[in-house]
Amino acid sequence: MEMTMTHYMELLATNQPWNLLIFMAVPVILAETIAVTELFILFGRNLSGGLRKLNKFAGIIAGFYFLGIFVYLFINAVIPLTVSGQWRGIADVIAVGFYLSGVIPLLGMSLLEIGLLGRHKTEEGKLKLHATFVAIFLVVAHVAMIFGMLSPSVFQLSHMQM
Template sequence: MGSTHYMGLLAANQPWNLLLFMAVPVILAETIAVSELAILFRRPVSPVVAAVNRYAGLVAGFYFLGVLVYLTKHAVVPLTSTGGWRGWADVVAVGFYLLGIVPLFGMSLLETRAVGAGWDDERRLKVHASLVGLFLVVAHIAMIAGMLDPAVAGWDPTHVMDDGSAMEGMTH
């Protein structure tokens, strides 16, 4: 059984990659999601819950921006330039994982008021909650595709050269 680069990244350098690339972003996102529910359903909002939500929303985007830059440089560019992708499931897993930057950094931009500075609290809350939902969708697509054996999705590991690149003329 083979694995996607997404799963390989999480399995390598244990426990650090799992913590840095999965645990930190997911814990921040789950903290935002749970505190967002408390904010949506409990009025008046507890200042502690509001502060936790704001801090996690601020940190998550900037943290994940670092992850995006690091993985683009050390994984996406090398895999793309050498033809090292393990089929469509591999691309979907890594691509959707990295798409998490859109909602997470969007939340950070909301928290810094770079976006929505003139909006009322209700509009900001709706956009923030929508971004939380969007992150959960892209993260789950990444996880599902990442757990798929690339061979089941049509990738043929026999057409890979020793350096991990695809053989000339092979498309998967």
Template structure:
């Protein structure tokens, strides 16, 4: 079976790529999502440690993913684009949606750091925070689902994908 670059990245260099590119961002995002629910439903009665976990998981997730984004843009997305190495539309969707995660996670971090949304009410900032968290969950799941597909299903080149995979041997391309 042919793999998308997204899935190949996670499968290469075990267990490190899986931990760095999937486990850490997902653990931070899930912590953010769970504490977000507690803050929403608890309101002013939400315990301080839960509020702190929400804020810090958002800041850490945004900062961490910014490093992941820059790393993958420089080592994978730009070289693949310039070299014509994409394995088809599914491959582009998987990697593209994964990288798009910087928008909502970066937004959460900037909001939690007080760099955006200053002129908004607490309720408006909370709505924006929830929207960013929801957007990240959607984009991450689209990336995961597309990443698990065979990239040759809609327009990908099977021969190139197989040759590409045999030449990779654990690189993050």
């Protein structure tokens, strides 16, 4: 069985440690900060304390930071890989696709935090929407990581045992 890696893993493994920091560490640290502070905010219902301020700051930064990643990778990876037919199978497409789809909940969270989304919602409604965005991001990020760590050859029919 040929051992190759998905473009997702290749991106993280190349240009060490910078790509790992830029494309994984910063977004994950921001997302984990949001997730952990979100739990304390939800349980304590303290919508104005220091944790809420940290949560809001991380939420604003995460969405716009990841939007930059999305645009950069779409232009420099997705389009060229698609045009040249260099995807390494379905696991590769799923990993990159789910990774980039993280822009939807993260940017949604940022737009919620700056008041462009959910303007007519109550504070509790905004809190629910915020928690939903966190949950969606955690799911898509973990799907991306799981498929990204697979060898693309796992799903190739020519290598499967019949």
